[in-house]
Amino acid sequence: MKSHTEYLTFNVPARMDFVNITPRLEEIVEKSGVREGLLLCNAMHITAAVFINDNESGLHQDYKQWLERLAPHAPVSQYRHNDTGEDNADAHLKRQVMGREVVVAITNGRLDFGPWEQVFYGEFDGRRDKRVLVKIIGE
Helix, strand or coil: CEEEEEEEEECCCCCCEEEECHHHHHHHHHHHCCCCEEEEEEECCCCEEEEEEECCHHHHHHHHHHHHHHCCCCCHHHCCHHHHCCCCHHHHHHHHHHCCEEEEEEECCEECCCCCEEEEEEECCCCCCEEEEEEEEEC
16 A cells, blocks of 8 residues: 655635645645545644635635634634634634545545535635645555
């Protein structure tokens, strides 16, 4: 069984945004040489997420509005976590909703998606470097 690991680094200028990372994951799968297996993609920061959905700008705007209603950034005083001097409690909650990681099957050397599926990095406390783990195992 083969194993291949890479780390992606993101520095998103906005506090909250989504980045389509599917093309980069496809490149990593090809580089790995794995034809049949699994890809794990994991946000390694507790204020970021990795998720699968449609690459449609209206949907992404809906996500941003929904998440902000669900866990508004301001006022920062509404969260006990922010008593520590942080201002990102909302980002922790948004990450919890959107998810830490995804697993995608690799079939015939390609990511095996359903219709319209793409992988996204979700940032909820941007403006600094954050890492994403990509781990591929298989034959």
